[in-house]
Amino acid sequence: MLYLDNAATAPVRPEVLDAMMPFLTRRFGNPSSHHTVGEDAASALADARARVASVLGFRTGDVIFTSGGTEADNLAVKGIALGRAQQRGARRVVTTAIEHESILGSADYLRRLHGFDVDLVAVDSVGRVAPDAVAAVLRDDTALVSIGYANNEVGTVQDVPAIAAVARERGVPIHVDAVQAAGWLPLSAAVLGADAVSLAGHKLGAPKGTGVLAVRGRIPLEPLLHGGGQERGRRSGTEDVAGAVGLATALELAEAGRAEASTRVSALRDRFIERVLAAVPTAALTGDAVQRLPGTASFTFAGTSGEAVLLELERRGIVSSSGSACAAGSDEPSHVLVAMGVDPDLARTAVRFTFPTSLAEPLDAVAAAVAASVAAVRSGG
Known part of the structure; x- marks a missing residue:
């Protein structure tokens, strides 16, 4: 996992x-x-x-x-x-x-x-x-x-x-x-x-x-x-x-490892974002593309349900989330995305990936799993 x-x-x-x-x-x-x-x-x-x-x-x-x-x-x-x-x-x-x-x-x-x-x-x-x-x-x-x-x-x-x-x-x-x-x-x-x-x-x-x-x-x-x-x-x-x-x-x-971890994980995050956007044509990055946390990559996947994508990802051994853990289980769209002007229905497709400071390897396999999970949800399984 x-x-x-x-x-x-x-x-x-x-x-x-x-x-x-x-x-x-x-x-x-x-x-x-x-x-x-x-x-x-x-x-x-x-x-x-x-x-x-x-x-x-x-x-x-x-x-x-x-x-x-x-x-x-x-x-x-x-x-x-x-x-x-x-x-x-x-x-x-x-x-x-x-x-x-x-x-x-x-x-x-x-x-x-x-x-x-x-x-x-x-x-x-x-x-x-x-x-x-x-x-x-x-x-x-x-x-x-x-x-x-x-x-x-x-x-x-x-x-x-x-x-x-x-x-x-x-x-x-x-x-x-x-x-x-x-x-x-x-x-x-x-x-x-x-x-x-x-x-x-x-x-x-x-x-x-x-x-x-x-x-x-x-x-x-x-x-x-x-x-x-x-x-x-x-x-x-x-x-x-x-x-x-x-x-x-x-x-x-x-704090002691912050500078090195931020640089290393930012590069891996950017590579992951690039591959997800390339593999899922309707995917959209949410948040600022540059001024963002090194360990965060979040997307909307039009035509899906974020919760359904999460279940497909977990079947493939990857655990992520649809947003704030403090709002887990809510049917309401993310208040953050709505405040950013995202349509509520599209906001319900959001998936967030957040990485540890210890991340050291590219996430190419995860990007492929995201593409497969989105395709599975769109095709009905």
């Missing part, structure tokens, strides 16, 4: 599991406990926090460990917006029509329950957001701009530094959802200009259920979880020390 759904989740790296194991066994303490066992756990947690902060270019105290990318995004959007509403009366959130459901759902929550206005910035036909379009909707009462660094379905990469510069000029904090970008693109706050960045460990080789939100200390943040006041009062609940150690290890490993 060839697994090409790494944007949904990646396998846990052996080095990560090795780093975590002591904190799942003999070093099991609660980091809030005031004895030697707890202090050992607290020390490991502090070290993991410092390692994450170093990669992201934030201060150690800015790092909040979460249960994953969805929680990190929720805390960023709701927490910063509510904090800014209390501090400045700002009650407007700016995001885009192609964001992950955790961003869009959080913005909708603020609209429905707290009376916020939500500005959804349009994207072009390849999923790019124009910085000028963001600038056009910024107001004095804008609490937050939230933007995905790279789209989880089509892989389009945004010009985050330019968008951040626009937000900074108006004094508006910017949150960057870097869940899909981690391991492929630079994450340094100095490069991005971000005030908050969210990550998910399971995209990097850490276990599912691990995540991070880094948010600058000057940004007000209303906690969503209340209780024992862990994470400096911003996210209550006993910390997952093993998960934090695993995430920090995975993030360091991903």
Whole structure:
């Protein structure tokens, strides 16, 4: 079986599991406990926090460990917006029509329950957001701009530094959802200009259920979880020390190999795209052909069903997806593709292939399998 759904989740790296194991066994303490066992756990947690902060270019105290990318995004959007509403009366959130459901759902929550206005910035036909379009909707009462660094379905990469510069000029904090970008693109706050960045460990080789939100200390943040006041009062609940150690290890490993992996996988991705488009005349690439994640190739196949193509591919030993794993099982067309102007019926034919950073061999056989699978669906089997 060839697994090409790494944007949904990646396998846990052996080095990560090795780093975590002591904190799942003999070093099991609660980091809030005031004895030697707890202090050992607290020390490991502090070290993991410092390692994450170093990669992201934030201060150690800015790092909040979460249960994953969805929680990190929720805390960023709701927490910063509510904090800014209390501090400045700002009650407007700016995001885009192609964001992950955790961003869009959080913005909708603020609209429905707290009376916020939500500005959804349009994207072009390849999923790019124009910085000028963001600038056009910024107001004095804008609490937050939230933007995905790279789209989880089509892989389009945004010009985050330019968008951040626009937000900074108006004094508006910017949150960057870097869940899909981690391991492929630079994450340094100095490069991005971000005030908050969210990550998910399971995209990097850490276990599912691990995540991070880094948010600058000057940004007000209303906690969503209340209780024992862990994470400096911003996210209550006993910390997952093993998960934090695993995430920090995975993030360091991903960053160390990022430049080489991006170059190598980009070349293999481009060859795969070329062969699919040549073998399937009605196939269309979705997303930006150049400004895209190295590990993402996504297509529509007119005259098919994306789910049917996936089943045919799996019969041939290839696992991929029709888009976001968080929307799996939905009959609705991808909101990302529809926002890009793709006809809803055509959007239902979408198939996404996402590659590991370890990919080293051409995917010519996979391209041939795609052509055979599409032909089988069109002929009725």
